[in-house]
Amino acid sequence: MININYEFRKGIMFIRLLGNLTIYNSKKVLENIINIIKQIGIKLVVLNLDNIKAIDAYGINSILILNNKLREEHDKMFICSNNCFKEKFEHQIPIISSEIDIFNVI
16 A cells, blocks of 8 residues: 655645555656656656565566656656665665755755
8 A cells, every 4th residue: 555645835845655666666656756747747756765565576666667767858856765665776776864954956
């Protein structure tokens, strides 16, 4: 089970994932996020993983696919996390420790 919380602030889409991102829901979560990004036309996304309890290879792959799709459109994504899951993305997606930090990066 996973819940997704969306917030838009100063042209940035903050996505907070709450729960487990696994084989059972990662494809649907990815499709949902991509559809919302396309509808609104967001150029900068912060994906907050602080409340992820479990993530498997399918969940990791979904996040990497999302990052690649955003890059294709010349958009940018950051991971916000202080938990151990951030290590899975360290060399592929920029990591920030808190959502507020994004305003210092852009």
